[in-house]
Amino acid sequence: MPTDRVDLPEFRRLTWRDVDPATRPHIGSAELTKLVRSLPPAAEVPPAGTDWRLADLWWDRMTEALVERLGEWVVGWQHTVVMEDYPGRGVIPIWWSVELPITTPDETLDRLAEAVMAWHELTVELATDARGRFAAAAPPTTDGTGDPVAWRAVKAPGISRSDPGRFTSTIPYPRNLSWADVDPRGRDFDPATVAAAVAELVTAGNIPAQEADWRLRDLWLESVSIGFAERYGLWAVGWRWSVGEGDLDGGPVGHWCCFSHSVTTPEATAAAVGAALIEWRDWLEDIAERFDRFLPLAVDDLDGWERAVAHLVTAVGDRTQYDSGWYGCCTTVLGWFLEAAGIAPGRREELLDHAIGGRFASWVEPDRKTVASVAELLAGQVAGA
Incomplete structure (x- = not known):
């Protein structure tokens, strides 16, 4: 072709x-x-x-x-x-x-x-x-x-x-992954193996040219994600969830932006891909550690829920730099927290919609009052208050 x-x-x-x-x-x-x-x-x-x-x-x-x-x-x-x-x-x-x-x-x-x-x-x-x-x-x-x-x-x-x-993908968007999909605990990962894994997936012969049709570039990126998923697990597909207006918009990864900015020489491209995967894994481990600070939580522990939600909103905002679409990553992480806390799947989306409901916006860091309001609303909904 x-x-x-x-x-x-x-x-x-x-x-x-x-x-x-x-x-x-x-x-x-x-x-x-x-x-x-x-x-x-x-x-x-x-x-x-x-x-x-x-x-x-x-x-x-x-x-x-x-x-x-x-x-x-x-x-x-x-x-x-x-x-x-x-x-x-x-x-x-x-x-x-x-x-x-x-x-x-x-x-x-x-x-x-x-x-x-x-x-x-x-x-x-x-x-x-x-x-x-x-x-x-x-x-x-x-x-x-x-x-x-x-x-x-x-x-x-x-x-x-x-x-x-017909516009189907064989891999999920990171926002659609569950905490069960990405929880790093119990999933061995050795960063020292990444360079070799990337070398098999990113070669001078398979990287499309910058001027290539966007569909060929997209297919190549997906092939890298598939290779990572087969090697490390489904969690690895989040390596492209870049900060700001990158490939997937609004994520926590800084080592990767998008094809047009991050693909250069084969060597530099491979290094960027590998660094992005490791960074994504580090982020998941960081999130897991933050979850452990607050869980388990009783459903009626309003103060505990409020502290946890406010903490996570701020952590995600700082990592994503409150850039384009950052609130999508925030919603995902809060959903993961609800899952880790044992909240039933059917309630999570409803709880998040009610608590966040358009209160966050791209390129805007919410003030402390807004964060506190979101935390209070979500805690109250969890407790059934």
Whole structure:
């Protein structure tokens, strides 16, 4: 799979002049199918089950080849329009992403040709609104462009939908780990083994170039996390939870930021990755030690709960520097504390929502009164007061 970036015209920026079927030669289904099969990327259809990032990149390469042959209008094959009763807006046109599965090469290419033809036919319909689906949803006034009423109708809502189910990861986001997943006690870890583990995962031959497509960079980062998880356990995937606006935003790790800033030479990159893993482990051990200062706690020990919560909020804030998204890490650590204290899973999220409820914000260190209020609320909820 080539590592070069694929730059496609932005669908949302297309004008009627870009998609008007009257401005392009007619193409029939058989001719379009033949064209799709002749494009260079058509010889490299990924196998079924390919990671969604590699599959997406291949679809983009096919679209890029289609744009070169047919024009910018063709990027619209990835979209269709349906009429939906949208809350507060009535029945309006909504753009939906077209999701095509990768199966056999023949089926995959045929489906792509069908999707391109469906988009062409939709533009033909938009030229006249022959089926009367869209005109009623058009803005009440014209915009002076002379665009068809149906086109103005489908562009006006600016609402689109897609199926997030395909954007899956084989590893969890650190915020979704439980304390049982990350508790360092009983999990042996020798920092001296990290350099060797990293050397197997981070090599000059497998690091994508800085200019590589973001999906290839993301896949590489995930492969490192998978390697760590297989070697050390699931807890290790938190090595990328960086301070501020890094890869995962709002975490406690300072040795890693993100691909664009932390990936340099292979040697320096390997050193940064290894240091980040060790730092993450040190943070978990620090948290465990802090938990031990307060636990066990009786549910009616309001003073004890208040001291523990205030202490943990401050500890997380100091570590994350109260930077972008720091409150996410704070909520996670408090959730871990509730878990370690034996609070039932079903209650934890409710307790945290009630206690924090928007009181923390990015780049803002809460004053002592706010921290005390959160601690008091959470303690009171735990005690059932």
